[in-house]
Each structure stands twice: as C-alpha cells, then as structure tokens.
Amino acid sequence: MELVSVAAIADNRVIGDDGELPWPSIPADKQQYRERIAADPVILGRRTFDSMREDLPGSHQIVLSRSHGAFDVDTAHHAGGVEAAIEIAEALGAERAHVIGGGVIYDLFQPHIDRMVLSRVHGSYEGDTYYPEWDESEWQLADETEYDRFRLQEWVRADTGADRDQ
Template identity: 40%
Template structure:
C-alpha cells in the first residue's frame, strides 16, 4: 500500500486560516477530487466535517478522539494514526491518500511514499490571522521533487517522492 499526502498550500506552507481555506481554485479542487475518487482517504474530523455531505474518496477513515460514528456508511473512525493505517491496509487498496488537516499531515509525515502538493498563488495577511495552519516541514534529504505541473492558472502541482524506504 502506498501512502500519499495530497495538499494545497501557499509557498510558506499555509494550508488554512481561521479553520478555513482562504483561496478558491475550482480547478485544484477538481484535480484533487479526481485523483482520490477511487481510493480510501485518511482525514481528521474537522477536515471530514468541512467536506460533508460529499467528501472525496471511496472510503473515509476519520481520525477522531471525540466522534463515535461518522454518518455515511463509507466512513469509519480511527482513534490513532496506527489504527488508521491498519484499517487502510485491510481495505487492500493500492493507494491511500491523506487529506489533512495540519496535525494529520504531521502524524503521517514519516510514512508517506509520495506527496502531491498544489502550491497556490495566494498571499496570506499573517498580521490579521488569529490562527494559521501549516503543512509540516520535511527533511529535504528524504524527498525528491520528481515533476511539476505548471498547466494551471493560479497554482502549480509539485510531485514529491520519498527517497527513504519507510
């Protein structure tokens, strides 16, 4: 099973402010939903709830300490990253995607095989934000940027592969 992070962020790794994504790039949302549509996804409770009623992915593993059930039959609750990975492995999928939020991305960082990062052209006013969520920093020596897709307006997609064998 391959574990892949899919994220949209600014050049300085901001993925959200005030519990919301401040930019709007429909082409990015479409390409990312198309990418994960047939695969299981792992995501945190807040991210999952923000995507209802139609979260992307075939199956949803929701990491939560508070939810007992997640509503749609496609969703199951995991209490830890290790439990989420076990559930994902039991789904016998070739690829499982991690969709966030910040703590979830960070929890799985050592496990990723690949990262698909949409880098958006958006300036964050850091002074006016009470809360900024960032994608975690990674060790550049453990990753290689293998390609860049510049065919979109307002963002590009960077494709990274782990140089570690996990």
C-alpha cells in the same frame, strides 16, 4: 500500501484559515484533487471530515479522532491513531490511501508517507493552519506542472521506507 499526502499550500505553507481555504477558489486544482483521490480511501481528521460532509471525498473516509463517535455515513470509519488508520485502509483492500488533512493529521503522518502531491498556490496568505516542514534532502521532486494560480508538484521519498516502518 502507499500513503500519499495531498494538499494545497501557499508559498508560506499556509493551508487553512478558520477551517476554510485562505485563497479564492481554484477550480482546476479542486478538479485534479477530486479526481486524484476519488477511487481510494482518504485519511482525515474529524473537523476536516465534518467540513466536507456535503461532498465527501474518496471511496472511504478514515476519520482520525481521539473520541469514538458514530458516523451517519456508511463509508466512514473511525481510527484512534496512525497505525489503526493504516490497518483500516489495508483491510479495505486499498493499494493506496490519501492523507488529506488537517494540519495535525499531516503532521502525524509525515514520517509515514511515501509521496506528497502538493498544489503550490502562488502567494502568501494569512492563516492558522500550516503544512508541516520537510527535509528536502529526504525527498525527490519527481514531477512538476505549472497551472494558472498554482504549481502541482509530486515528491517521492528518497529512501526505501524500511527505516520508517520499524
């Protein structure tokens, strides 16, 4: 199964500020993001899940949380860790799962992801949540498209992934 990290990040790696996006809404980015993840399960943290309850993304939501709470959403599943989240996605028959945040979740999954699809929002913003740094020598920029106010980049891991899965 392919794991894809999907995020919108500012030039200074900021992704959030007090649970919100730190920049004004970018409709073109929101549309491509929603279309990209619509048919697949998403992996996200409890706070990110709660912030999206009005319009949940993905076909299923795999919520990574230390505490096991009941969800009032039929498509939501609890996972206690990275391996459990991956197992749930595989049990759902998914060929791909999208990691969609927040910051701690991106950090936890960074060693396991196969691709990153990043909306690089032009400018630096104040915030309290950052996308993890990565070693560009371990990744290849596979595609890049410029939009108004952001640049969409797709990065693929340069290795085969064998050493990450052990």
